[in-house]
Amino acid sequence: MANVFEGMEEGFRIFKNRDALSPHYIPSELPFREREISLLSRKIAPVLSGRKPENIFIYGKTGTGKTAVTKKVLSDLNEYARKKGLPVMGLYVNGRLHDSEYKVLVKVVKLIDPNMDMMGYSISAVNDKLLETVEGKELRLVVAVDEIDTVKRVSDLVYRLNRSNDEISRGSISLIGISNDPTFKDKLDARTRSTLCEVELVFPPYDAEQLRVILTQRAKEAFVEGAVTEDAIALAAAYAAKHSGDARYALLLLLRAGDIAEEEGAERVERIHVEKARKRVEEDIVYDMVSTLPEQHRVLLLALANMVLKKSGISGFSGEPVITSGLLYSVYRKTAEEYGLSPVSDRWFREYLNELQTYGIISVKVAGKGFRGNTRIVELNVDPSKLRSVIEKSL
DNA sequence: CATCCACCGGAAATAGGGGGGC
DNA sequence: GCCCCCCTATTTCCGGTGGATG
Numbered sequence: 001m002a003n004v005f006e007g008m009e010e011g012f013r014i015f016k017n018r019d020a021l022s023p024h025y026i027p028s029e030l031p032f033r034e035r036e037i038s039l040l041s042r043k044i045a046p047v048l049s050g051r052k053p054e055n056i057f058i059y060g061k062t063g064t065g066k067t068a069v070t071k072k073v074l075s076d077l078n079e080y081a082r083k084k085g086l087p088v089m090g091l092y093v094n095g096r097l098h099d100s101e102y103k104v105l106v107k108v109v110k111l112i113d114p115n116m117d118m119m120g121y122s123i124s125a126v127n128d129k130l131l132e133t134v135e136g137k138e139l140r141l142v143v144a145v146d147e148i149d150t151v152k153r154v155s156d157l158v159y160r161l162n163r164s165n166d167e168i169s170r171g172s173i174s175l176i177g178i179s180n181d182p183t184f185k186d187k188l189d190a191r192t193r194s195t196l197c198e199v200e201l202v203f204p205p206y207d208a209e210q211l212r213v214i215l216t217q218r219a220k221e222a223f224v225e226g227a228v229t230e231d232a233i234a235l236a237a238a239y240a241a242k243h244s245g246d247a248r249y250a251l252l253l254l255l256r257a258g259d260i261a262e263e264e265g266a267e268r269v270e271r272i273h274v275e276k277a278r279k280r281v282e283e284d285i286v287y288d289m290v291s292t293l294p295e296q297h298r299v300l301l302l303a304l305a306n307m308v309l310k311k312s313g314i315s316g317f318s319g320e321p322v323i324t325s326g327l328l329y330s331v332y333r334k335t336a337e338e339y340g341l342s343p344v345s346d347r348w349f350r351e352y353l354n355e356l357q358t359y360g361i362i363s364v365k366v367a368g369k370g371f372r373g374n375t376r377i378v379e380l381n382v383d384p385s386k387l388r389s390v391i392e393k394s395l
Numbered sequence: 396c397a398t399c400c401a402c403c404g405g406a407a408a409t410a411g412g413g414g415g416g417c
Numbered sequence: 418g419c420c421c422c423c424c425t426a427t428t429t430c431c432g433g434t435g436g437a438t439g
Binding site: 396397398399400401402403404405406407408409410411412413414415416417 | 419420423425426430434436438439
Binding site: 344 | 423433
Protein backbone atom coordinates (compact mmCIF):
# COMPACT_ATOMS: atom_id res chain seq x y z
CA MET A 1 0.00 0.00 0.00
CA ALA A 2 1.26 3.41 -0.95
CA ASN A 3 2.15 5.86 1.78
CA VAL A 4 -0.99 7.75 2.77
CA PHE A 5 0.88 11.04 2.63
CA GLU A 6 1.89 10.45 -0.99
CA GLY A 7 1.30 13.62 -2.97
CA MET A 8 -0.14 15.55 -0.07
CA GLU A 9 2.42 18.33 -0.14
CA GLU A 10 0.73 19.35 -3.35
CA GLY A 11 -1.86 21.07 -1.20
CA PHE A 12 0.72 23.46 0.17
CA ARG A 13 1.68 25.31 -2.93
CA ILE A 14 -0.24 28.36 -1.79
CA PHE A 15 0.60 28.74 1.90
CA LYS A 16 4.07 28.64 3.33
CA ASN A 17 3.09 29.73 6.84
CA ARG A 18 -0.65 30.17 7.14
CA ASP A 19 -0.36 31.31 10.76
CA ALA A 20 1.23 34.57 9.67
CA LEU A 21 -2.24 35.71 8.65
CA SER A 22 -3.96 34.61 11.83
CA PRO A 23 -5.36 37.36 14.07
CA HIS A 24 -3.16 36.15 16.93
CA TYR A 25 0.11 36.37 15.07
CA ILE A 26 2.41 39.15 16.24
CA PRO A 27 4.72 40.18 13.38
CA SER A 28 8.19 41.43 14.17
CA GLU A 29 7.52 44.68 12.36
CA LEU A 30 4.39 46.78 12.81
CA PRO A 31 4.28 49.26 9.93
CA PHE A 32 2.66 52.67 10.52
CA ARG A 33 2.73 52.16 14.27
CA GLU A 34 6.25 53.42 14.90
CA ARG A 35 4.88 56.51 16.60
CA GLU A 36 2.60 54.53 18.91
CA ILE A 37 5.33 52.04 19.75
CA SER A 38 7.81 54.73 20.62
CA LEU A 39 5.28 56.71 22.64
CA LEU A 40 4.17 53.69 24.59
CA SER A 41 7.67 52.43 25.28
CA ARG A 42 8.85 55.88 26.30
CA LYS A 43 5.98 56.14 28.76
CA ILE A 44 6.80 52.72 30.19
CA ALA A 45 10.56 53.16 30.20
CA PRO A 46 10.77 54.77 33.68
CA VAL A 47 9.99 51.34 35.07
CA LEU A 48 13.48 50.27 34.05
CA SER A 49 15.06 52.84 36.30
CA GLY A 50 12.87 52.05 39.26
CA ARG A 51 10.20 54.67 38.87
CA LYS A 52 6.52 53.90 38.51
CA PRO A 53 5.23 54.68 35.02
CA GLU A 54 1.98 56.56 34.67
CA ASN A 55 -1.13 54.58 33.91
CA ILE A 56 -1.99 54.52 30.24
CA PHE A 57 -5.24 54.31 28.38
CA ILE A 58 -5.21 53.10 24.80
CA TYR A 59 -8.16 53.60 22.54
CA GLY A 60 -8.76 52.68 18.90
CA LYS A 61 -11.17 50.76 16.69
CA THR A 62 -10.80 47.02 16.16
CA GLY A 63 -7.92 46.07 13.93
CA THR A 64 -5.88 49.22 14.50
CA GLY A 65 -3.01 47.38 16.13
CA LYS A 66 -3.65 48.14 19.81
CA THR A 67 -3.14 44.60 20.98
CA ALA A 68 -0.23 43.90 18.65
CA VAL A 69 1.59 47.07 19.68
CA THR A 70 1.02 46.44 23.37
CA LYS A 71 2.14 42.83 23.18
CA LYS A 72 5.19 43.79 21.19
CA VAL A 73 6.20 46.52 23.64
CA LEU A 74 5.59 44.27 26.64
CA SER A 75 7.55 41.42 25.19
CA ASP A 76 10.45 43.73 24.35
CA LEU A 77 10.24 45.09 27.88
CA ASN A 78 10.40 41.61 29.34
CA GLU A 79 13.27 40.62 27.10
CA TYR A 80 15.24 43.72 27.96
CA ALA A 81 14.58 43.33 31.68
CA ARG A 82 15.65 39.70 31.58
CA LYS A 83 18.82 40.63 29.78
CA LYS A 84 19.64 43.32 32.32
CA GLY A 85 18.48 41.27 35.27
CA LEU A 86 15.86 43.82 36.31
CA PRO A 87 12.82 42.82 38.39
CA VAL A 88 10.47 44.25 35.78
CA MET A 89 7.49 42.38 34.36
CA GLY A 90 5.01 43.28 31.64
CA LEU A 91 1.82 41.26 31.91
CA TYR A 92 -0.99 40.93 29.41
CA VAL A 93 -4.52 40.07 30.53
CA ASN A 94 -7.56 39.85 28.31
CA GLY A 95 -10.57 41.35 30.01
CA ARG A 96 -13.04 39.33 28.04
CA LEU A 97 -11.56 36.12 29.42
CA HIS A 98 -11.05 37.56 32.88
CA ASP A 99 -14.09 39.75 33.18
CA SER A 100 -14.12 40.71 36.84
CA GLU A 101 -11.84 42.40 39.31
CA TYR A 102 -11.34 39.05 40.99
CA LYS A 103 -10.48 37.10 37.84
CA VAL A 104 -8.00 39.73 36.66
CA LEU A 105 -6.26 39.67 40.02
CA VAL A 106 -6.06 35.88 40.03
CA LYS A 107 -4.68 35.97 36.50
CA VAL A 108 -2.06 38.57 37.38
CA VAL A 109 -0.82 36.48 40.30
CA LYS A 110 -0.70 33.44 38.07
CA LEU A 111 1.23 35.31 35.39
CA ILE A 112 3.85 36.38 37.91
CA ASP A 113 4.29 32.80 39.03
CA PRO A 114 2.45 30.03 37.17
CA ASN A 115 2.64 27.88 40.30
CA MET A 116 0.42 30.28 42.20
CA ASP A 117 -3.24 29.58 41.53
CA MET A 118 -5.40 31.63 43.86
CA MET A 119 -8.73 30.62 42.34
CA GLY A 120 -11.23 30.07 45.14
CA TYR A 121 -9.48 32.27 47.67
CA SER A 122 -11.05 35.48 48.80
CA ILE A 123 -10.29 38.61 46.87
CA SER A 124 -8.41 40.06 49.81
CA ALA A 125 -6.31 36.92 50.05
CA VAL A 126 -5.46 37.21 46.36
CA ASN A 127 -4.66 40.87 46.80
CA ASP A 128 -2.47 40.20 49.84
CA LYS A 129 -0.63 37.52 47.92
CA LEU A 130 -0.07 39.91 45.05
CA LEU A 131 1.25 42.71 47.26
CA GLU A 132 3.42 40.32 49.24
CA THR A 133 4.95 38.95 46.05
CA VAL A 134 5.49 42.35 44.47
CA GLU A 135 7.05 43.72 47.64
CA GLY A 136 9.08 40.62 48.37
CA LYS A 137 10.63 40.50 44.93
CA GLU A 138 10.64 44.27 44.56
CA LEU A 139 8.73 43.70 41.35
CA ARG A 140 7.82 46.52 39.07
CA LEU A 141 4.74 45.43 37.17
CA VAL A 142 3.11 46.80 34.07
CA VAL A 143 -0.29 45.19 33.75
CA ALA A 144 -2.07 45.57 30.42
CA VAL A 145 -5.79 44.81 30.48
CA ASP A 146 -7.07 44.39 26.96
CA GLU A 147 -10.79 44.86 26.22
CA ILE A 148 -10.95 46.50 29.61
CA ASP A 149 -14.48 47.70 28.87
CA THR A 150 -15.74 44.14 29.25
CA VAL A 151 -14.51 43.87 32.83
CA LYS A 152 -17.28 44.26 35.37
CA ARG A 153 -16.88 47.01 37.93
CA VAL A 154 -13.68 48.22 36.31
CA SER A 155 -13.36 51.09 38.74
CA ASP A 156 -12.85 48.68 41.64
CA LEU A 157 -10.04 47.01 39.75
CA VAL A 158 -8.39 50.26 38.72
CA TYR A 159 -8.74 51.66 42.19
CA ARG A 160 -7.37 48.58 43.90
CA LEU A 161 -4.35 48.17 41.65
CA ASN A 162 -3.54 51.85 41.88
CA ARG A 163 -3.94 51.95 45.63
CA SER A 164 -1.59 48.99 45.93
CA ASN A 165 1.26 51.36 45.22
CA ASP A 166 0.57 53.14 48.49
CA GLU A 167 0.50 49.94 50.47
CA ILE A 168 3.86 48.62 49.42
CA SER A 169 7.20 50.12 50.21
CA ARG A 170 9.05 48.52 47.34
CA GLY A 171 8.01 47.65 43.79
CA SER A 172 5.15 49.17 41.82
CA ILE A 173 2.12 48.32 39.71
CA SER A 174 1.17 50.30 36.63
CA LEU A 175 -1.81 49.81 34.40
CA ILE A 176 -2.44 49.88 30.70
CA GLY A 177 -6.11 49.80 29.77
CA ILE A 178 -7.09 48.99 26.21
CA SER A 179 -10.53 49.56 24.74
CA ASN A 180 -12.28 49.89 21.41
CA ASP A 181 -15.43 51.36 22.86
CA PRO A 182 -15.47 55.11 22.28
CA THR A 183 -17.94 55.67 25.10
CA PHE A 184 -16.02 53.64 27.66
CA LYS A 185 -14.02 56.57 28.98
CA ASP A 186 -17.14 58.64 29.51
CA LYS A 187 -18.77 55.85 31.44
CA LEU A 188 -16.03 55.87 34.06
CA ASP A 189 -16.48 57.94 37.17
CA ALA A 190 -14.25 60.98 37.37
CA ARG A 191 -11.77 59.53 39.83
CA THR A 192 -11.29 56.27 37.95
CA ARG A 193 -10.92 58.17 34.71
CA SER A 194 -8.20 60.43 36.03
CA THR A 195 -6.41 57.43 37.52
CA LEU A 196 -6.53 55.20 34.46
CA CYS A 197 -6.17 57.87 31.82
CA GLU A 198 -3.04 59.65 33.06
CA VAL A 199 -1.70 59.14 29.58
CA GLU A 200 -3.88 58.57 26.56
CA LEU A 201 -2.97 56.98 23.29
CA VAL A 202 -5.31 56.94 20.32
CA PHE A 203 -4.78 54.52 17.47
CA PRO A 204 -6.15 55.81 14.14
CA PRO A 205 -7.57 53.40 11.56
CA TYR A 206 -5.35 52.39 8.64
CA ASP A 207 -6.07 53.71 5.17
CA ALA A 208 -6.14 51.54 2.07
CA GLU A 209 -2.53 52.19 1.15
CA GLN A 210 -1.29 51.34 4.61
CA LEU A 211 -3.34 48.19 4.63
CA ARG A 212 -1.82 47.25 1.30
CA VAL A 213 1.68 47.55 2.74
CA ILE A 214 0.72 45.55 5.82
CA LEU A 215 -0.82 42.83 3.72
CA THR A 216 2.17 42.70 1.40
CA GLN A 217 4.49 42.25 4.35
CA ARG A 218 2.41 39.47 5.87
CA ALA A 219 1.80 37.84 2.52
CA LYS A 220 5.55 37.47 2.12
CA GLU A 221 5.64 35.41 5.29
CA ALA A 222 2.43 33.54 4.70
CA PHE A 223 2.45 32.59 1.05
CA VAL A 224 4.78 30.65 -1.18
CA GLU A 225 6.61 33.05 -3.46
CA GLY A 226 4.43 34.13 -6.35
CA ALA A 227 1.33 32.47 -4.90
CA VAL A 228 -0.52 35.74 -4.46
CA THR A 229 -1.04 38.55 -6.94
CA GLU A 230 -0.61 42.21 -6.11
CA ASP A 231 -4.08 42.75 -7.46
CA ALA A 232 -5.57 40.42 -4.90
CA ILE A 233 -3.73 42.19 -2.10
CA ALA A 234 -4.82 45.62 -3.28
CA LEU A 235 -8.42 44.50 -3.46
CA ALA A 236 -8.34 43.04 0.03
CA ALA A 237 -6.82 46.28 1.29
CA ALA A 238 -9.54 48.31 -0.41
CA TYR A 239 -12.33 46.24 1.10
CA ALA A 240 -10.80 46.45 4.56
CA ALA A 241 -10.35 50.21 4.25
CA LYS A 242 -14.07 50.48 3.66
CA HIS A 243 -14.54 48.22 6.66
CA SER A 244 -13.34 51.07 8.93
CA GLY A 245 -9.65 50.41 8.30
CA ASP A 246 -9.68 47.13 10.15
CA ALA A 247 -6.39 45.30 9.63
CA ARG A 248 -7.74 42.15 11.18
CA TYR A 249 -10.46 42.11 8.55
CA ALA A 250 -7.87 42.61 5.81
CA LEU A 251 -5.75 39.73 7.05
CA LEU A 252 -8.73 37.46 7.43
CA LEU A 253 -9.79 38.31 3.91
CA LEU A 254 -6.43 37.31 2.55
CA LEU A 255 -6.37 34.18 4.67
CA ARG A 256 -9.74 33.04 3.39
CA ALA A 257 -8.84 33.97 -0.16
CA GLY A 258 -5.84 31.69 0.22
CA ASP A 259 -8.00 28.90 1.56
CA ILE A 260 -10.38 29.21 -1.34
CA ALA A 261 -7.56 29.27 -3.88
CA GLU A 262 -6.14 26.16 -2.29
CA GLU A 263 -9.51 24.41 -2.29
CA GLU A 264 -9.97 25.22 -5.94
CA GLY A 265 -6.49 23.98 -6.72
CA ALA A 266 -5.59 27.35 -8.18
CA GLU A 267 -1.98 28.25 -8.90
CA ARG A 268 -2.15 31.54 -7.03
CA VAL A 269 -4.52 33.83 -5.14
CA GLU A 270 -6.28 36.24 -7.49
CA ARG A 271 -8.91 38.96 -7.20
CA ILE A 272 -11.71 36.44 -7.70
CA HIS A 273 -10.65 34.56 -4.58
CA VAL A 274 -10.73 37.74 -2.52
CA GLU A 275 -14.22 38.45 -3.85
CA LYS A 276 -15.35 35.00 -2.87
CA ALA A 277 -13.69 35.30 0.53
CA ARG A 278 -15.81 38.25 1.60
CA LYS A 279 -18.84 36.16 2.41
CA ARG A 280 -16.80 33.73 4.44
CA VAL A 281 -15.08 36.49 6.36
CA GLU A 282 -18.38 38.04 7.33
CA GLU A 283 -19.33 34.66 8.73
CA ASP A 284 -15.98 34.31 10.47
CA ILE A 285 -16.48 37.61 12.22
CA VAL A 286 -20.00 36.76 13.33
CA TYR A 287 -18.79 33.36 14.42
CA ASP A 288 -15.93 34.89 16.40
CA MET A 289 -18.30 37.13 18.27
CA VAL A 290 -20.91 34.49 18.92
CA SER A 291 -19.11 31.22 19.52
CA THR A 292 -17.68 32.16 22.89
CA LEU A 293 -20.97 33.53 24.16
CA PRO A 294 -23.02 31.63 26.76
CA GLU A 295 -26.09 29.76 25.57
CA GLN A 296 -28.57 32.31 26.88
CA HIS A 297 -26.88 35.15 25.06
CA ARG A 298 -27.01 33.19 21.85
CA VAL A 299 -30.69 32.43 22.27
CA LEU A 300 -31.34 36.11 22.82
CA LEU A 301 -29.45 36.94 19.65
CA LEU A 302 -31.31 34.26 17.74
CA ALA A 303 -34.61 35.76 18.83
CA LEU A 304 -33.39 39.16 17.72
CA ALA A 305 -32.13 37.87 14.37
CA ASN A 306 -35.46 36.22 13.70
CA MET A 307 -37.32 39.39 14.53
CA VAL A 308 -35.14 41.45 12.25
CA LEU A 309 -35.61 38.96 9.44
CA LYS A 310 -39.35 38.83 9.87
CA LYS A 311 -39.42 42.59 10.35
CA SER A 312 -41.90 42.04 13.10
CA GLY A 313 -41.63 44.93 15.43
CA ILE A 314 -43.28 48.09 16.51
CA SER A 315 -43.50 50.86 14.00
CA GLY A 316 -41.68 54.03 14.86
CA PHE A 317 -42.26 57.48 13.33
CA SER A 318 -41.16 56.65 9.86
CA GLY A 319 -43.19 53.49 9.88
CA GLU A 320 -40.21 51.18 9.75
CA PRO A 321 -40.37 48.42 12.33
CA VAL A 322 -38.17 48.82 15.37
CA ILE A 323 -37.59 46.31 18.11
CA THR A 324 -38.22 47.39 21.66
CA SER A 325 -36.63 45.60 24.57
CA GLY A 326 -39.92 44.47 26.03
CA LEU A 327 -41.05 42.91 22.77
CA LEU A 328 -37.70 41.23 22.36
CA TYR A 329 -37.97 39.79 25.84
CA SER A 330 -41.24 38.05 25.06
CA VAL A 331 -39.83 36.62 21.83
CA TYR A 332 -36.69 35.57 23.67
CA ARG A 333 -38.80 33.66 26.21
CA LYS A 334 -40.54 31.74 23.45
CA THR A 335 -37.28 31.01 21.68
CA ALA A 336 -35.65 29.77 24.85
CA GLU A 337 -38.53 27.42 25.50
CA GLU A 338 -38.36 26.08 21.97
CA TYR A 339 -34.82 25.04 22.69
CA GLY A 340 -35.74 23.56 26.03
CA LEU A 341 -34.05 26.27 28.08
CA SER A 342 -35.61 28.05 30.97
CA PRO A 343 -35.63 31.76 30.18
CA VAL A 344 -34.02 34.15 32.61
CA SER A 345 -35.92 36.90 34.39
CA ASP A 346 -36.52 40.21 32.67
CA ARG A 347 -34.04 41.82 35.03
CA TRP A 348 -31.26 39.52 33.93
CA PHE A 349 -32.37 39.85 30.34
CA ARG A 350 -31.66 43.57 30.58
CA GLU A 351 -28.25 42.73 31.94
CA TYR A 352 -27.63 40.49 28.91
CA LEU A 353 -28.65 43.29 26.58
CA ASN A 354 -26.10 45.57 28.18
CA GLU A 355 -23.37 42.96 27.91
CA LEU A 356 -24.10 42.27 24.27
CA GLN A 357 -23.92 45.98 23.69
CA THR A 358 -20.47 46.24 25.23
CA TYR A 359 -19.43 43.38 22.95
CA GLY A 360 -20.63 45.52 20.06
CA ILE A 361 -22.97 42.91 18.58
CA ILE A 362 -26.05 45.00 19.23
CA SER A 363 -26.83 48.65 19.80
CA VAL A 364 -29.35 49.81 22.33
CA LYS A 365 -30.68 53.31 22.61
CA VAL A 366 -33.48 55.02 24.45
CA ALA A 367 -36.51 55.29 22.24
CA GLY A 368 -37.50 58.75 23.42
CA LYS A 369 -40.42 60.50 21.76
CA GLY A 370 -42.98 58.29 20.14
CA PHE A 371 -42.54 55.58 22.74
CA ARG A 372 -43.68 55.22 26.25
CA GLY A 373 -41.30 55.86 29.10
CA ASN A 374 -37.82 54.46 29.17
CA THR A 375 -38.35 51.97 26.40
CA ARG A 376 -35.19 51.12 24.52
CA ILE A 377 -34.77 50.15 20.93
CA VAL A 378 -32.49 47.28 20.05
CA GLU A 379 -30.57 47.04 16.81
CA LEU A 380 -28.44 44.25 15.45
CA ASN A 381 -24.99 45.23 14.21
CA VAL A 382 -24.32 42.08 12.20
CA ASP A 383 -26.00 40.32 9.32
CA PRO A 384 -29.12 38.65 10.77
CA SER A 385 -29.21 35.64 8.47
CA LYS A 386 -25.54 34.83 9.06
CA LEU A 387 -26.06 35.26 12.76
CA ARG A 388 -29.03 32.94 12.67
CA SER A 389 -27.24 30.21 10.78
CA VAL A 390 -24.20 30.41 13.05
CA ILE A 391 -26.31 30.23 16.21
CA GLU A 392 -28.62 27.51 14.99
CA LYS A 393 -25.58 25.37 14.24
CA SER A 394 -24.24 25.97 17.73
CA LEU A 395 -27.40 25.21 19.70
C1' DC B 396 -52.30 68.00 34.69
C1' DA B 397 -52.75 63.70 37.21
C1' DT B 398 -52.19 59.18 36.34
C1' DC B 399 -50.61 55.22 33.82
C1' DC B 400 -47.48 52.48 31.38
C1' DA B 401 -43.34 50.12 29.89
C1' DC B 402 -39.29 49.68 31.17
C1' DC B 403 -34.74 50.86 33.82
C1' DG B 404 -31.28 49.61 37.13
C1' DG B 405 -29.69 49.39 42.20
C1' DA B 406 -29.83 46.39 46.23
C1' DA B 407 -30.73 42.51 48.81
C1' DA B 408 -31.52 37.62 48.87
C1' DT B 409 -30.41 33.04 47.26
C1' DA B 410 -28.13 29.07 45.14
C1' DG B 411 -24.03 27.01 43.87
C1' DG B 412 -19.19 25.98 43.04
C1' DG B 413 -14.37 26.32 44.63
C1' DG B 414 -11.30 26.27 48.61
C1' DG B 415 -9.12 25.92 53.39
C1' DG B 416 -8.93 23.97 58.05
C1' DC B 417 -9.67 20.34 61.09
C1' DG C 418 -16.51 14.72 55.67
C1' DC C 419 -18.24 18.87 57.72
C1' DC C 420 -18.37 23.70 58.33
C1' DC C 421 -17.42 28.16 57.03
C1' DC C 422 -15.65 31.68 53.62
C1' DC C 423 -15.62 33.94 49.09
C1' DC C 424 -16.95 34.92 44.35
C1' DT C 425 -20.54 34.46 40.64
C1' DA C 426 -24.91 34.02 38.52
C1' DT C 427 -29.56 34.78 38.96
C1' DT C 428 -34.09 36.04 41.19
C1' DT C 429 -36.92 39.05 43.78
C1' DC C 430 -38.12 43.42 45.20
C1' DC C 431 -38.81 48.02 44.24
C1' DG C 432 -38.24 52.96 43.73
C1' DG C 433 -37.30 55.68 39.53
C1' DT C 434 -37.99 57.87 34.71
C1' DG C 435 -40.25 60.04 31.11
C1' DG C 436 -43.45 60.10 27.43
C1' DA C 437 -48.42 58.69 26.62
C1' DT C 438 -53.12 59.06 27.88
C1' DG C 439 -57.55 60.95 29.06
